[in-house]
Amino acid sequence: MTTAVHLDGITKRFPGVVANDDVDLPVERGTVHALLGENGAGKTTLMNVLYGLYSADEGRVIVDDVERHFDTPRDAIDAGIGMIHQHFMLVDPMTVAENVTLGSEPRKWGGLAVDRDAATRSVEDLCDRYGFDVPPEARIEDVSVGVQQRVEILKALYRGADTLILDEPTAVLTPQEVEDLFEVFDELTDQGKTIIFITHKLGEAMHAADEITVLRDGQNVGTVPADETTREQLAELMVGREVLLEVEKTPADPGDEVFAADGVTVRDERGIEVVSDVSLSVREGEVLGIAGVDGNGQSELVEALTGLRDPTSGRLSLAGDDVSEHSRRRRIEAGMAYIPEDRHEQGLVMDFDLVENGLLGSQHSPPYARRGRLSWNDARRHAEAIIDEYDVRPPNADARAGSLSGGNQQKFIVGREFARDPRFVVAMHPTRGVDIGSTEFIHEQLLGLRDRGAGVLLVSSQLDEVRGLSDRLAVMHDGEFMAVVDPAEVTEEEIGLLMAGERPGGVDEDAEPEPSTAQADGGER
């Protein structure tokens, strides 16, 4: 075994932060190496140093036993390093072949034209060699996310990459696509390529990697062989303390129906039906989970329920009252709380301090507003109460929301919404981009609210999360509920198939007899 890439004592500082602190990372050729850590642990920074996007303040980058200095990605590419970013670097209206060859186009007629046939052939050859199924003439905007990711990999291979860096490659994939990706890893390493992938998911690191390096606060806190470690050990390395991985949940004690949606259909801005006749019911003291790959209508459904978007048709009732026509404000006043999927866009005003942010949604109601005037003293007490109760750090009500970490922003939102003592909570991706510690806390809060008798609708693309928290679990695909299942009995594979739009026999019939929730449709596909 030889070392393909060796990062030796890398230190990278940004104003006020040490993103990487003397990190050592040797990677063997022909292996899969996972770089595990929480958000902000410095994983991406480290890989950007290797890819020439950042230059390290200290330390050496050694590729194939030769010390290198990369000023630009071009230098890294020339040294055989390829990087697939979390957000794909693809040009949507161009074809696969055009994207793969961009910047290194084969030419003909003395450079007067791009040799498009040669570009197509190169893509086909690469596909044959590594067993990809990617149509070279298809346009990027017409292919699935999984295929787009293959195109990114092809791009790196076309440029002669021996070492591939993938930043959070599974974030946008269905469980099946993730499996396919890991098979691609095997194929690539069999042919001598080296893979480094960044992840914050323990299970993936253990499943796909040969070796795992854990970063915490910019430091390498341990490199372990994947088959000699446990999830608990990795979690402890990541967080620095013992973590409860499984949510401890008491059985639900559901009461009366608190929220019901009947036949909700939503069209998006382009007039395309993105939610098709979805019905659901949430009872007091239970969590209804909605699982699904992002972009299958969950956002639009949630916006329709919370009053941010007008559905084409459908009735909504909250605690027995018809709220279909209610404005956002009236829904809030009727006891509906909302933890939005994007805290930057919808949850907080980043340039406001926490006092002002704590007021959002309550700006009309006493004691904060009296005869059109705001009481800043009450608002401040309110914000400080949230900060105290929900452990928001730093505990400073005058801090700008944008200066907080993602986890603390999210805890503040949860606190603000729960402080209204809601009957019904819609929580969408409540722990996306949130560190493990805060995730644990937010999960406890959601279950606590359930146990106090509120209904919770939880939407998440993270299977562990929806399975762990939900009492009933609906799986959404292409705007419809594929099935409503019992999360305790269903397997991950079964959910994965449902998420991909396949309906395996038997799952939806025997698992959950609850009426009025599952859409009885069989005509899909």
Next chain:
Amino acid sequence: MSEATADAGSDDSWLSMDNSRVLVVGSVAVALVVLFLAGTLFPDSTAGALVDILLLPSTWSSTLTLAVPIALAAVGGIFAEKSGVINIGLEGLLIISAFAAIFAADTTGSLWLGFGAGILASVLLAAVFAVVCIEFRANQIIAGLAIWLIALGFAPFAARIVYGGPNTASLSNSVPTVRNAGIPVVSPVFDSLAETSILGPFQALFRASPTVYLMFAVAILGWYVLNRTKFGMWVRASGENPKALDTSGVNVHRVRYAAVLLSGVFAGMGGAALSYNVGQFTGSGQTMVNGKGFIAIVAYLFGNYNPIGALLSTFLFTMLEAIQTPLQYAGIGVPRTLVQTLPYVGVIVVLALVGRTRIPAAAGDHYETGEDR
């Protein structure tokens, strides 16, 4: 939804059109067919007069001549905007080059030098725009308006200093057409074709100024460069996802500079051709350019960023203008100002009804290596 499907309507077919354009072009075609039928059946009716006018070689000649500055500026605008820099200053580039061409031709006595000076002036002004937008991150719309206003003020001012009024002197020697340029073989062939009456309105093609052929050449070349060459690929990537281009090892700033300067070259050709055609630069009011740079923007939006499409939509607009005067002679008076709004009405219909003009995703956005957008 998740299946990989190759789209039939690829940008590569040079007349790819979506529904809204098919609708507009289709209804124009239907109207024309109806008009021609009515005109042939009832030669003495209004329709008959209209058909006569539409088939006049002189109508076609002015359609072509009027199109030159607009189409050239439009192709330039396509390059700039495809690369991610919206060049709303095309109007200014036309003004400055229209003046500079006459001034230089008048001073040096050489039409060639004058034409070159027009291009140079436009490129210099485009370079100012490029530096301000690309290097100093100015808002492209505001910078583009500034370019227009600078030219709108400067050209008549310079004319006043040199010639004592808003208008320049007239060119002493006008631009020869190919048919009377005295080129062996070519000129006699053009001359005889220009007089061959069976060609009907196509005679206009052989009576035209050389700038008309330049316009055709630039539109075709523009399409080729944009869709078939490496540079064109980079321009398109730069306007859609500059980061993708950057991570592929191509300098986005350089591509954008090249594209904006190219828009200066083409608009400069257009401005010089405009004033050469008239024989002088007139600088009162909105100057002789009088909104042609903005019509150019409309034309390339209407043509969906396709140089050939932009050329054809330019013809649509300029033909409307070309039939103005003969219509008034024929007693069918439609107010000129009303007809001049038609291109804008057309583009609003296309943009609003279906809105399928595909603006480059990163158009108007500044790009800097290493910054997250």
